[in-house]
Amino acid sequence: MDAFLFRVKAAQRDLIERCGGIMRVVDKSGxxxxxxxxxxxxxxxxxxxxGAIAVLERDCGQALVTAVxxxxxGRRLTDPDETRKAEVNVLTSHAELMRQTAELANAIAIAISDGQVTPSEATTVDRVxxxxxxxASDLRASLAVIKARGGAAAGLKVVGE
Structure with missing residues (x-):
C-alpha cells in the first residue's frame, strides 16, 4: 500500500472508533x-x-475520511459548526494538546527504542x-473563536491572593 492508502485506512479506523466501534458501524452502515x-x-x-463514509461521517459529525x-x-475542509468551536475552551484544548503530545513522544520512543519500527508500532503511533x-484542531477552533470575538479572558486566576 502507498502512503495515501495508509492515511485513508487510519481515517477509517478513527471514523469507526468515533462511531462507537465495529458493531455499531455494522448496525449503522448495513x-x-x-x-x-x-x-x-x-x-x-x-x-x-x-455511501458508508457519508452515513458514518454524518453520524459522528466529523468528515475524517473526506478530509483525507x-x-x-490539495484542498482542506472547513468546519461549519461554529457552535462546537465556541464551546471549545482554549485552556482545556491546550491541556489536551500537551497530553497528546506527551503520549505521541512516548509512543515514538517505544517504537524506535530497538532501532526498528514495525508495522504494528507504526499503527500504534499513527493512532496516537x-x-x-x-x-490541535480543537485548539485552533478555540483560537479562531477568540479572534472572531476580538479577544477573550484567559480565565486564569492567581492562587494565594
Missing amino acids: YSKSEVGRWNNGAEPDLMSV LAETN AGGLERA
Missing part, C-alpha cells in the same frame, strides 16, 4: 462485521464505500498521532 473489520484493519486493503481525500487533492491532530 455492512457485515467481517467487512467493517477489514475497513478497521490497517493490513487489509478494503476501503469504505462512499480533500488533502490528497490522530489524537494529536484532533487536539
Whole structure:
C-alpha cells in the first residue's frame, strides 16, 4: 500500500472508533462485521464505500475520511459548526494538546527504542498521532473563536491572593 492508502485506512479506523466501534458501524452502515473489520484493519486493503463514509461521517459529525481525500487533492475542509468551536475552551484544548503530545513522544520512543519500527508500532503511533491532530484542531477552533470575538479572558486566576 502507498502512503495515501495508509492515511485513508487510519481515517477509517478513527471514523469507526468515533462511531462507537465495529458493531455499531455494522448496525449503522448495513455492512457485515467481517467487512467493517477489514475497513478497521490497517493490513487489509478494503476501503469504505462512499455511501458508508457519508452515513458514518454524518453520524459522528466529523468528515475524517473526506478530509483525507480533500488533502490528497490539495484542498482542506472547513468546519461549519461554529457552535462546537465556541464551546471549545482554549485552556482545556491546550491541556489536551500537551497530553497528546506527551503520549505521541512516548509512543515514538517505544517504537524506535530497538532501532526498528514495525508495522504494528507504526499503527500504534499513527493512532496516537490522530489524537494529536484532533487536539490541535480543537485548539485552533478555540483560537479562531477568540479572534472572531476580538479577544477573550484567559480565565486564569492567581492562587494565594
